[in-house]
Amino acid sequence: MKITLVKKILADGSPCAKCADVQEKLESSGQIRQIDETLIADERDSDSPGMQLARELDVSRAPFFVVEKDDGSRDVYTVYLKFVKEVLGQQNSAADEAREILENSNDLDFL
């Protein structure tokens, strides 16, 4: 299994705040050791490795994780808490998971 984290640089050159938050959580928990590769999706460069991967996998937000399994198949996670629960086995509260989903999803306001 190979885990790739894709982080974003905004169009004005600043780092994405959510990406920094996720990075901090991964580091403080030690889970960063399980991330095999980190790619940058630079909004100023559509050929940056993270932008290429986002295009290839039809991902429209960052940060996101790609888990490549031994059979070559890939799972994409756009919700951090879903990733750490399903891939790294971390226990989360249902309310925290729901909150992250809502904060990441502008389109859920139709509910």
Add this chain to the structure above:
Amino acid sequence: MAVDTIATVDVDKKLQAESPQAVLEYALSQFDDIAISFSGAEDVVLIDMAHRIRPDIQVFSLDTGRLHPETYRFIDRVRNHYQIDIDVLFPDAAAVNKLVREKGLFSFYQDNHQECCSIRKVMPLKQKLLTLDAWVTGQRRDQSPNTRAHLPVIQDDRAFSRPGDTLTKFNPLANWSSAQVWDYIRSNGVPYNDLHDRGFISIGCEPCTRPLGPNQHEREGRWWWEEATKKECGLHQANLDSK
């Protein structure tokens, strides 16, 4: 049957040019475990369209406990009109109890709507979607030109999918305007929520929805006390589309 990511992107390109009815035909032909998310507003058109294709279409609604009385009555009217079961989902009582005990009944006016909506809407929605292979929403691009400019007709829903599985989300009305939805409602005699006759365009929970005056966009009728939704986490579509 599951639709994989690459197929979803290709299928979206084809379905973008199709009518909502054709999108629903496709969706219902591909999935048995599929349900319409019904908010008690104009998305009733989806029920009308789907009912003509599959009379026992699955429908669910999120009862946050804070809906208008008119919306509760409307949900029941739709249930009787189409003779369908509507699965009314409730929030986790312990989670609501904790929120209300700690922050009162109107915390969303002080904080923002995220915490309350997470508990009253997203948690029950997440539980429901774990039982489905696909779901259908009434989202349209014209509801929010900023955040929904690139709304697909079919998409891979990665936020709510079961572990190791796919969940497909259909937005058959993505390319319809509000005027087209209302033309459909009027010309087909589709029942609608009485609140629409009183200036409500977008209908959600009672404390978080207000009627609008002329020339106000429907987004101004929801959570009007908050700043515009932050969009930082989106990857600029122009860059993604550039190849």
